[in-house]
Amino acid sequence: MPLRAKVASSVSRTAAALSRAAGRGDGSVIGGWIGLKIDPDLLAHLSAGRAIALISGTNGKTTTTRLTAAAVGVLGRVATNSFGANMPTGHTSALAKAGSTPYAVLEVDEHYLAQVLEATEPHVVALLNLSRDQLDRAKEVAMMAQLWRAALVKHPDVRVVANADDPMVVWAASPPPNHDHRIQPPQVTWFSAGQRWHDDSWVCPECGSTIQRSGAQWWCSGCPLRRPEPQWTVEDDGVVDPTGAWHKVKLQLPGKVNIGNAATALAVAAEFGVRPVDAVLQLGTVASVAGRYAQVERDGRNIRLLLAKNPASWLEAFDMADDAPTLLSINARDPDGLDTSWLFDVDFSPLRGRQVLITGDRAYDLAVRLDVNQVPFQHVRTFDEAVRTALPGRLEVIANYTAFQDIRAELDRVN
Amino acid sequence: MSTESLRIVWVYPDLLSTYGDRGNALILAHRARQRRIPVEVLEVRSDERLPATADIYLIGGGEDGPQALGAQRLLADGGLHRAVAQGAVVFGVCAGYQLLGSSFFAKGTQYRGLELLDLSSDRGPTRAVGELAGDIDPRLGLPPLSGFENHGGRTHLGPEVAPLARVTAGIGNDGATEGAWRGKLLGTYSHGPALARNPALADLLLRWAAGVHQLPPLDDTWSDRLRSERRAAVAAARA
Secondary structure (H helix, E strand, O other), X not given: OOHHHHHHHHHHHXXXXXXXXXXXXXXXXXXXXXXXXXXXXHHHHHHOOOEEEEEEOOOOHHHHHHHHHHHHOOOOOEEEXXXXXOOHHHHHHHHHHHOOOOEEEEEEOHXXXXXXXXXXXXXEEEEOOOOOOOOOOOXXXXXXXXXXXXXXXXXXXXXXXXXXXXXHHHHHHOOOOOOOOOOOOOEEEEEXXXXXOOOOOOEOOOOOOEEEEEOXXXXXXXXXXXXXXXXXXXXXXXXXXXXXXXXXXXXXXOOHHHHHHHHHHHHXXXXXXXXXXXXXXXXXXXXXXXXXXXXXXXXXXXXXXXXXXOHHHHHHHXXXXXXXXXXXEOOOOHHHOOOOHHHXXXXXXXXXXXXXXXXXXXXXHHHHHHHHOOOOOEEOOOHHHHHHHOOOEEEEEEEOHHHHHHHHHHOOOOO | OOOOOEEEEEEOOOOOOOOOOHHHHHHHHHHHHHOOOOEEEEEEOOOOOOOOOOOEEEEOOOOHHHHHHHHHHHHHHOHHHHXXXXXXXXXXXXXXXXXXXXXXXXXXXXXXXOOOOOEEEEEEEEEEEEEEEEEXXXXXXXXXXXXXXXXXXXXXXXXXXXXXXXXXXXXOOOOOEEOEXXXXXXXXXXXXXXXXXXXXXXXXXXXXXXXXXXXXXXOOHHHHHHHHHHHHHHHHHHO
16 A cells, blocks of 8 residues: 555544544544545555445445345455445545455445445445435436446446346446447346335336336336346245255344345355355344344333335335334434425335324424324424333334434434 | 316326325325315326326426426327316426426427416526425415425416416525416426425315315314424524
8 A cells, every 4th residue: 555545544543533532423434534635545545455345226235235244254354334434435434444354345325336436446336226315415316327327337347236126227237238349248146135116117217118017027118128037036034046045044134125135245245255155144143233223122112223214215114113103203404305205205004003103303294294194193302202102112213314313322322 | 076076187107206296196185085075096107098087187296308208298198188178177396397388498408398388497507406485376365385396497487377476485486486377277396295285275276176165174283383394494594
């Protein structure tokens, strides 16, 4: 590593430690920010010599990154940005902090994939899904897919692990029709992890025709784009690998969606030569991910934290949650997106019949939504009031990003 | 009403449903049912024929490509024009509002609109993102408009339409006026589930469709709280 990069890396680690010691945060961003100021190529320097996997998509990337890091851990030490700091500053911090490791598994914000591909020259990129998320400032879905496609075509040596169930992902992972045929397009391994949310992929991104669906299959009615045959699939509570062998997956994380995330993790780890039979036990060691799925006992309630940031992830959260009293908390601060329109893209009817409590900066937006959805609810001012109001036993907490962080802070930053 | 039940058509949810646009159909249906008005919601996708005999047509927001495609298919289909000729109510939001006019811009190209409202849209210097509020045309007898906007367009009204509101916060059409209406056709930049924050506007559409001057009042406690909370937030942002 050049001297400048060494200095930058060391300063970055110190700043991160200071930030943590000062109680200002996880230190997962500030260190990288300072390091990159000293050496703009620091991320590239820190990446050199490591076999890297990038994990990107709208939903599930923090959990999938955590599971993948556990699976790749079979081979040796793995650097990872496990706090969800998923922009280049976070990657820089994570790699600097980990020191020299043979492997790295990095969660990447979907907007930064092109830039991070360039800087880290990864061995493999996993593309999970693309759906609407914080549209007041984020790129709309088709534009995002276009950016991914343009980035991948420039990196033909990267191996791609992509979701066969998401037409936008399949399109992004396929070379454009006019690509330079002298360059071999990236090799894609397809997985099927199921997809509950279809409302961002009714229109073919290639030709504008309607996407047809039947069971798991989908195809464009106007051009050859269709669901590729996946090599990795979910079957019951296990994963089928490309040889057809079924591996039982015993997770501490709830829901079918996490079996899907496990399938993705096994597929990515396999690109490094990890055998699923070895990796699958490691997946069971993951109990929570940056507070997600964490369980805390308080006042006779067993509180479980679930993060849901956008319509697709709310559907997944309802799938994971038990039939128990449920607290919903909604904010609309900068990291959440300022627009609450998406609440009407979520069907809250699975909560009917449960005790539902609501709170957060934008509880009234949620109140109007639940009223129209005919889900009875009670508005509470604080998290404490919610805990006191909830019937004893399990309390499921489903919150969007900053609301989740607020509640996590109330619970002493539980991990 | 055309039949014994109120028929609401949600136009092309496969193309024009980017920001919780489903909400407007859900809210209208909910408010009708609470008054014991039988209601039927039809979701008509862009590869299907648009029925011309429904009472209310909802056209939502969308990205540039789907907006252009939606306009093209509505022109080819002709169902919406027949419905309007028969007195149907049309509520257009954001992209769905723009395409009711004579022309709009998408992906840098000018497209022909449905020419149902005397207005045209082009691109503004900035993207309008944030709270949108305004005083609604007094002839409609509604409380102030409250909404959220997210669009790059600017809309110029012709003499045949009236602005829906005078802007008090946000941009709307051009920073001065917001939305437009004529007869039983109404459009707004208040995007997505615009009726969630404007239950009186929802009731106006229902009254137009049912041909009545009044509907029994409903308990709007939560919408009222939401409206005053948003009003306070807009005032605080300005202070």
